Amino acid sequence: MIDHQGIGMTSRRTKERLIDRLKAEGIKNLEVLNAIREIPRHLFVDEALASRAYEDTALPIGYGQTISQPYIVARMTEIMIEHPTQPKYVLEVGTGSGYQTAILSRLVTRVFSVERIKGLHQQAQKLLRQLQIRNIKLKHTDGGMGMPEYAPFDAIIVTAAPEGIPLGLVNQLKTGGVMVLPVGTRDEQVLVRVIKTEEGYEKEFLERVSFVPLLGGVSS
Numbered sequence: 001m002i003d004h005q006g007i008g009m010t011s012r013r014t015k016e017r018l019i020d021r022l023k024a025e026g027i028k029n030l031e032v033l034n035a036i037r038e039i040p041r042h043l044f045v046d047e048a049l050a051s052r053a054y055e056d057t058a059l060p061i062g063y064g065q066t067i068s069q070p071y072i073v074a075r076m077t078e079i080m081i082e083h084p085t086q087p088k089y090v091l092e093v094g095t096g097s098g099y100q101t102a103i104l105s106r107l108v109t110r111v112f113s114v115e116r117i118k119g120l121h122q123q124a125q126k127l128l129r130q131l132q133i134r135n136i137k138l139k140h141t142d143g144g145m146g147m148p149e150y151a152p153f154d155a156i157i158v159t160a161a162p163e164g165i166p167l168g169l170v171n172q173l174k175t176g177g178v179m180v181l182p183v184g185t186r187d188e189q190v191l192v193r194v195i196k197t198e199e200g201y202e203k204e205f206l207e208r209v210s211f212v213p214l215l216g217g218v219s220s
């Protein structure tokens with residue numbers, strides 16, 4: 001039993017309301033909107049918060065972390081999949097609840113996702129298994145260094161904010177590949193699109209965002 005009681009029934013209507021809101025906020029990609037429709041976000045938050053799962057807001061997932069706001073999940077995913085060379089192999093840094101991982105799994109061939117907090121990694125692993133999402137590979141590790149054993153990737157999505165662009169991650173992109181990430185301090189962050197080139201990388205600042213910080217090391 002993985003459906004929190006009652007929520008499954010009301011979720012269809014509230015989910016459509018969320019989709020309408022995302023469209024109003026400028027999300028146009030139908031594949032992304034469909035993935036958001038298909039993945040039951042209420043299963044990725046604590047049961048006590050399940051009734052708020054289809055609000056366009058970040059929610060706590062324990063360990064001082066949050067599940068990202070649906071708008072930002074949709075926006076980062078849209079930027080990534082609309083990249084001219086459509087990404088197939090994607091790295092996510094910051095599995096958290098596993099919600100963004102689940103969304104990505106619907107849109108690309110394989111998702112690799114790393115999380116530094118063991119409890120969150122295990123919880124996400126269990127839920128994604130229950131949902132029978134199989135084209136993913138999760139790992140409990142410090143993602144600042146990426147996942148060298150599976151690099152290079154077509155795309156990287158970072159769901160916690162470093163203070164600068166991590167070169168270790170840029171190096172794990174294929175040439176022409178794209179990385180979408182928040183960069184900045186806790187108070188001031190901007191969403192950045194990085195494109196790896198033969199010589200190095202190009203960057204473009206997109207919009208202001210607010211994420212938890214990217215921290216070093218692993219935690220139990």
Ligand code: SAH
Nearest residue numbers: 067094096097100115116143159160214215
């Ligand atoms: N994508 C997640 C967002 C979770 S918040 C979701 O949809 O729920 C960001 C996550 O990044 C947190 O779980 C945090 O523990 C993790 N994180 C922070 N620094 C990290 C690092 N260096 N390596 C891996 N994960 C990290």
